[in-house]
Amino acid sequence: MSKPTPHYKRVVLKISGESFSTNGTLGINPDELNTIARQISDAAKLGTEIAVVVGGGNIIRGAELASRIGIAQATADYMGMLGTVINALALKEAIEKQGQSARVMSALDIESVAEPFIRARALRHFEKGRVLILAAGTGNPFFTTDTCASLRAIELEVDILLKATKVDGIYSNDPMKDSSATRYSSITFSDAINKQLGVMDLTALSMCMEHQLPIIVFNYKNDGNIRKCISGETIGTLVSTEEG
Numbered sequence: 001m002s003k004p005t006p007h008y009k010r011v012v013l014k015i016s017g018e019s020f021s022t023n024g025t026l027g028i029n030p031d032e033l034n035t036i037a038r039q040i041s042d043a044a045k046l047g048t049e050i051a052v053v054v055g056g057g058n059i060i061r062g063a064e065l066a067s068r069i070g071i072a073q074a075t076a077d078y079m080g081m082l083g084t085v086i087n088a089l090a091l092k093e094a095i096e097k098q099g100q101s102a103r104v105m106s107a108l109d110i111e112s113v114a115e116p117f118i119r120a121r122a123l124r125h126f127e128k129g130r131v132l133i134l135a136a137g138t139g140n141p142f143f144t145t146d147t148c149a150s151l152r153a154i155e156l157e158v159d160i161l162l163k164a165t166k167v168d169g170i171y172s173n174d175p176m177k178d179s180s181a182t183r184y185s186s187i188t189f190s191d192a193i194n195k196q197l198g199v200m201d202l203t204a205l206s207m208c209m210e211h212q213l214p215i216i217v218f219n220y221k222n223d224g225n226i227r228k229c230i231s232g233e234t235i236g237t238l239v240s241t242e243e244g
Contacts, residue, residue, distance in 0.1 A: 006046045006047040006048040006230070006231070007046075007048075007230065007231050007232030008048050008158075008159040008160055008230055008232070009048065009049065009159055010048065010049040010050075010051075010126065010156065010157070010158045010159055011048055011049070011050055011051070011158050011159060011160055011161070011162055011230060012050075012051045012052075012053060012149055012152055012153040012156065012158050012161050012162065013040070013050060013051070013052045013053070013162045013164060013226065014052075014053045014055075014145070014146065014149035014161065014162065014163045014164065015036065015052060015053070015054050015055065015164045015220070016055040016057060016145075016164070016165070017054065017055035017056040017057035017058040017059060017083065017084070017087055018055070018057050018058055018166075019032065019036060019055075019058075019164065019166075019220065020032055020033055020036070020058045020087055020090070020091075021058040025058075026058055026059065027058060027059070028058065028086075028087070028090050033090055033091065033094050034094055035223070036091065036094070036220070037091060037094030037095045037097070037098055038098055039220065039223070039224070039225070039226040039227065040052060040091075040095055040100070040131060040226060041095055041098035041099065041100040041131075042224070042226070042227050043226045043227040043229075043230045043231075044100050044129075044131055046227065046230055046231055048230045049126040050131050050132070050230070051122070051126075051131075051132040051133075051134055051152060051153075051156060051158070052091065052131065052132065052133045052134065053134045053145055053148050053149040053152060054084050054087045054088050054091060054133060054134070054135060054145070055084060055087070055145045056080050056081070056082075056083025056084035056085075056086070056087055056145070057080075057083075058083075058087070059080075059082075059083030059084075059086050059087065060079050060080055060082075060083040061080060062076035062077040062078075062079055062080030062081075062141075063076065063077075063080075065079065065080075073141060073142065074141040074142070075141075076141075077141035077142060077143075078108075078141060080137075081107070081108055081135075081136040081137050081139070082108075082136070084135045084136055084137060084145060085104075085106055085108070085110065085113065085114060085135040085136055087135070088104045088106070088114065088133045088134070088135035089104060089113060089114070089135075091133050092104050092133050095131055095133075100131055101128070101129060101130045101131070102130055102131040102132070102133055103115060103125050103130050103131075103132055103133070104133045104135055105117040105118075105121070105122060105125075105132060105133070105134055105135070106134075106135045106136045106139075107134075107135070107136040107137060107138055107139030107140075107148070108135075108136040108139050110136075114135060117134060117139075117152075119155055119156070122156060123156070134148065134152055138151055143203070144200075144201050144203075144204065146163075146200040146201050146203075146204040147200075147201060147203045147204045147207070149161060149163070149200075149204065150200070150203075150204040150205075150207040150208050150213070151207065153208070153213055154207060154208075154211050154213060158213070160213070160214050160215070160216060161208060161213055161214070161215045161216075162215075162216050162218065162226070162229050162230070163199070163200065163215060163216070163217045163218070164218065164219075164220035164225075164226065165217055165218070165219060165220070166219060166220075166221055167219055168183065168218065168219040168222070168235070168236060169183045169184065169185070169217055169218065169219070169235075169236040169237035170183065170184050170187060170192065170197055170199055170217050170237040170239070171183050171184070171197075172184070172195075172197075183237065184237045185234075185237060185238070186237060186238040186239075186240065187237060187238075187239055188239070188240065188241060188242065189205055189206075189208065189209035189239060189240070189241060190209070192205060192239055193205055193206070193209075199215070199217060199239060200215070205239075208239070209241065212240075212241050214238060214239060214240040214241075215238070215239040215240075216229055216235075216236050216237070216238055216239075217236050217237045217239065218235050218236025218237075219235075219236065
C-alpha cells in the first residue's frame with residue numbers, strides 16, 4: 001500500500017533559542033530539547049520534508065550583548081550565530097536518538113561540525129528523508145533568524161513557514177500583559193505589519209508577503225502541535241496575503 005500524501009510536501013519550522021531552555025534560564029534543558037526532538041521526529045513520519053531553523057537566544061543574544069557591553073554589533077551577531085550552531089548540534093543528536101536521520105547545515109563555514117548550506121545538497125537530504133537543521137542564520141550580521149527562516153523557506157520552495165512560539169497564535173496585544181488581548185485565527189501580512197503585532201521582524205514578513213508564502217504561528221508547548229500543523233489541522237494563526 002502506498003504512503004498517504006502529506007498535507008504539506010515541504011516546510012520550514014522556526015524554533016527560538018528559548019525553546020531549548022526553561023523560562024528565565026540559559027543553556028539547554030534536556031527535557032525541553034527531547035520534547036522538541038520527539039515532536040519533530042513524530043511530524044517527519046507524515047512524510048513531509050522538514051527544515052528547522054534554530055535561534056540562539058538561550059546561549060547568547062547578539063543585540064543585547066552589543067548594547068550592554070559595547071561589542072560591535074557585527075561581532076555580537078556572529079557570536080549569536082555560533083550560539084545557534086550549538087543548539088543545532090544538540091537538536092540533531094536528540095532527533096537521531098528518536099530514530100530519525102538529520103543533518104546540520106550552517107551558513108558559516110565550520111565544516112568540522114556542520115555541512116555548509118548548499119541548496120542542491122539540502123534538497124538531496126530531503127530526498128533521503130532527512131530532517132535539516134539550519135544553523136548560523138543567514139551567515140550575515142544585522143539579520144535575525146526569523147529573516148533566515150523566511151529566506152530559506154523561499155529558497156527551498158516550501159509550502160508554508162511554521163513559527164513555533166510559547167503562545168497559541170497572534171494576539172492584538174501581548175496576552176501575557178493584557179488579559180483583554182484577542183487572538184486572530186487569521187490575518188493578512190499587511191495588517192500584521194501595519195498593526196506592528198511582532199509576528200516576525202519586518203524584513204522576514206515583507207519577504208514572505210512578496211513571495212506569497214503563508215506563515216502559521218502556533219504554540220509548540222502543546223504536545224503534538226508540530227505534527228498537527230504539518231498535517232493541516234487548523235491551529236494557531238495563519239498569516240497570508242488573503243483575508244481570513
